[in-house]
Amino acid sequence: MKHFSRALITAFIMAGLISKATAQQQTMKPEETEFYSPVPPVVTPGTTVGQAPSDAIILFDGKNLDEWVNVKDSMPASWILADSVMTVNKATGDIQTKKSFSSYQLHIEYRIPANITGNGQARGNSGIFLASLPWGAGGYELQVLDNYNNKTYTNGQVGSMYKQGAPLANACRPPGEWQSYDVIWTAPEFNSNGGLKSLARVTVLHNGVLVQNNTTLLGDTPYIGYPSYHKHGPAPIKLQAHGDKSEPISYRNIWVRPL
Numbered sequence: 001m002k003h004f005s006r007a008l009i010t011a012f013i014m015a016g017l018i019s020k021a022t023a024q025q026q027t028m029k030p031e032e033t034e035f036y037s038p039v040p041p042v043v044t045p046g047t048t049v050g051q052a053p054s055d056a057i058i059l060f061d062g063k064n065l066d067e068w069v070n071v072k073d074s075m076p077a078s079w080i081l082a083d084s085v086m087t088v089n090k091a092t093g094d095i096q097t098k099k100s101f102s103s104y105q106l107h108i109e110y111r112i113p114a115n116i117t118g119n120g121q122a123r124g125n126s127g128i129f130l131a132s133l134p135w136g137a138g139g140y141e142l143q144v145l146d147n148y149n150n151k152t153y154t155n156g157q158v159g160s161m162y163k164q165g166a167p168l169a170n171a172c173r174p175p176g177e178w179q180s181y182d183v184i185w186t187a188p189e190f191n192s193n194g195g196l197k198s199l200a201r202v203t204v205l206h207n208g209v210l211v212q213n214n215t216t217l218l219g220d221t222p223y224i225g226y227p228s229y230h231k232h233g234p235a236p237i238k239l240q241a242h243g244d245k246s247e248p249i250s251y252r253n254i255w256v257r258p259l
């Protein structure tokens with residue numbers, strides 16, 4: 001197996017040739033399956049879990065909304081900044097990042113207000129569109145909702161990829177407490193003719209609990225009807241200002257690492 005690439009070894013295993021490789025192991029040295037490049041870059045982790053590592057792009061650290069714009073008019077984001085957190089402004093609508101991203105690791109924290117009212121989808125509804133698109137459903141929505149003691153359709157509750165992937169668990173904290181999402185987003189790829197080359201995939205931890213395990217998406221996440229794909233490149237990350245009447249939710253500590 002010396003000098004064989006990982007891809008070739010994988011092909012051997014898939015082709016059922018592993019038994020020959022196993023026989024070969026009797027004559028091999030350990031060094032023959034050890035490699036030294038590429039060398040992973042050094043990344044200094046945050047001092048606590050959830051804190052941005054050294055190579056992260058900080059999207060919101062409580063100081064300003066400089067990385068965000070209103071989706072509606074592309075003007076500086078109009079969400080309310082107070083006490084180092086930003087709160088949804090339902091009057092001015094969704095906001096999105098100025099920067100665009102393909103695949104990435106994202107950390108984001110949100111808080112449902114302690115005095116939240118409403119039920120079903122009208123209780124602390126927001127959402128994180130992992131790629132904001134100017135057509136169809138507007139992108140791929142990771143749902144934000146208060147489901148601590150609130151039932152709704154399972155593929156629309158918190159932790160779902162809206163109407164596509166029900167979460168593996170309900171890991172809600174009570175309203176009033178900060179909650180986190182850690183997301184690994186693998187953007188879909190398209191051929192030059194617009195055809196789909198590879199599906200989008202997503203892994204999500206909600207408050208440290210796995211809720212999406214490399215889930216494949218069949219397209220965007222519409223409220224009505226079936227998902228579909230439309231060719232796109234790097235896209236902003238969008239936060240939803242939902243039109244329900246419940247009290248607006250807040251966000252803090254948002255950072256991303258392009259992959």
Ligand code: MG
Nearest residue numbers: 125126127144
């Ligand atoms: Mg939503």
